[in-house]
Amino acid sequence: MSFQKKAHLNIPKVAIIGLGLIGCSWVKALRSTKSVEQISGFDRNMDSMEQALQAGLIDDFSIDVCDVVRDADLVIISVPILAVGDVLEQIKSSIGDHTILTDVGSVKGNISKAVTAVLGEDFDRFVLGHPIAGSERSGVSAADEHLFKNHKIILTPEKRTSEVALDLVSDAWEVTGGKVELMTVQHHDEVLAATSHLPHLLAYSLVDTLANDEENNDIFNYAAGGFRDFTRIASSSPIMWRDIFVGNKDEVLKALDLFTADLQQLREVVANEDKTQMMGTFTRAKAARDHFTKILARRAYVDSMTSQIVNYVAKPGGKLSGEFRVPGDKSISHRSIMLGSLAEGTTEVTGFLEGEDSLATLQSFRDMGVVIEGPHRGRVTVHGVGLHGLKTPPNALYLGNSGTSMRLLSGLMSAQNFDVEMTGDASLSKRPMNRVADPLRAMGAIIDSAENGRPPLKIKGRETITGGQSLKGIHYVLPMASAQVKSCLLLAGLYAEGETTVIEPAPTRDHTERMLKGFGYPVEVDGPKVTVRPGGKLIATAIDVPSDISSAAFFMVAASIAKDSDITLQHVGINPTRVGVINILRQMGANIEMFNQKEVGGEPVADLRIRSAQLKGIQIPEDQVPLAIDEFPAIFIAAACAEGTTVLTGAEELRVKESDRIQAMVDGLQILGVDAVGTEDGAIIKGFGSEGSFNGGEVDSVDDHRIAMSFTIASLRANAAILVKDCANVGTSFPGFVELANGCGINVSNEAG
């Protein structure tokens, strides 16, 4: 919960007790925002009071703390934690009937106890607070009215705290630019012990150790950035920190014990020159440090949309030219991490897609103890742990926007010996998971979900299931053509007793089967039937990820519809189970040439040359639907530019992708003036043909990456600009889309919303 900033705040009198950095900065901010009429100050130190008066931070002071408290509407107690009880004793008799009090200390539990001891259990006008801001500098001269801007201010109201008191203190913080958040006292003290108190203890300890070293002059002379960065906080006020460690002893000791055990382990790792374990610790820590704010919130390291709003503005017209490569295939990238982790040995991946979805998979495996180096320019090194080497993750696996991660991992997680929870963002949380949970349950998995089979999914480990039995193989006829469900069951089948056979109603992408074979694991494919048996192992290999045909599709359509265009897309994956978009566009009259065909790591690739062509409307063959399942948003744009009507049927799956893609596309097309209607399992789109164009307008991507990119390329044939809203999720599959699009002739810019 966070509070709305008040437009104006008017507190007649504030009393500030303790003229240190935090208290002085707060009153300075209150003064500069004209939120208070009179500020009276008290400090044990006369100099500080005079200095604060001279600096205009306070209007008056007194050597008797009771004088400043009398008549005050708000009393700010900003003294070392262990002194709060004494201060309360001294001012107790001067606190007015309506006076509200607050503090700024780093520990809340012991202040709460002091309030109870001195003012009584029912005292409801003391608001416990803690601004997460500061500096190693202290005193009146360090006061900074901007110190709290955009910093978190934690308030820990208790049952007894009155709402009026909480509101006033929240408002008094909000005017400083701070962001108020509420927490319980206990949670605050636990979190702060780990994130603030422990690091201060370590900094003091390290500097003290080095300073006691006989060679200390040399150490301090030659200590560069590392020493400075790590120990800056050892210059903080010793009294303040002494009090914090006493005040929060229990929580600090817990954090310290955990750290000591890990440090001892790391000592062993260094002593043994265990390079893999070192890389494990360092890469996990680097990923964590790079994204530490999300970690503090217990969120994914790779998070999408909600953190920033991004809109695209696409100017009308343009033609495409150039020869370029789109990022790596998403499906193959996911699988390279999964199978690389389960393999024995070290797998080198090149061309890995550094998009949020595949990074979510990567992070999940790191969370399960796999050492993964990179990604760095598409290179990833996965130190496989074998089929039985995954470890319990410390938290729920957060899979962002990625349905593939959640569905494939469901199969794998059902066979592990630890419990796992998997969560995702708002879009993933709405997607159906029973399609994987039902057959997995039939194999013996125990899976809980939210209503109607939606995430989060909680999967029980085999050890916790009676007797730790393994899964049973299954003979499963897929009710829908889904590579995700097929792959999920095959992964579970690696661990199940007996045979697992999946029969698909129509061919779907077969990257899992191909890659399993690439890792040396036997897979039997017999027409629509795929079978795996347990007992095999995966041997590490090298994987060269081709460019993603699903990303290439936007440029295939773009170059086809924009007059005078001619582009070449390099190294595109043309797996026969993925080429529906090429087949459909060619049937519509597109000019797509394929050359340099070869096979890399079991996957066929080619360069594709696409030149403008007048497209015509077609009835899309249903057998092409699973082969082009992700490309329909782009194909809808092609259909709008075609001569005649395009009819899509048999594509009800589109309604349960990252968004309802039929609805999202039809809505957007209609806004841009196209005659399009959605049907239960597809759409009917009347093309405007060679002389027509899209109107300009504002369309909503509904946070779906492929909808966002599709409407962006529509601008090539628009008569005015198109604003595409909420495009941040393009990063899930196509990092660098805007730059690449501009580079080849699409005039699109990224605007923060």
Ligand code: S3P
């Ligand atoms: C994928 C399979 C497809 C596709 C998704 C990726 C995969 O989903 O839409 O983007 O990597 O297996 P379905 O198999 O559910 O159709």
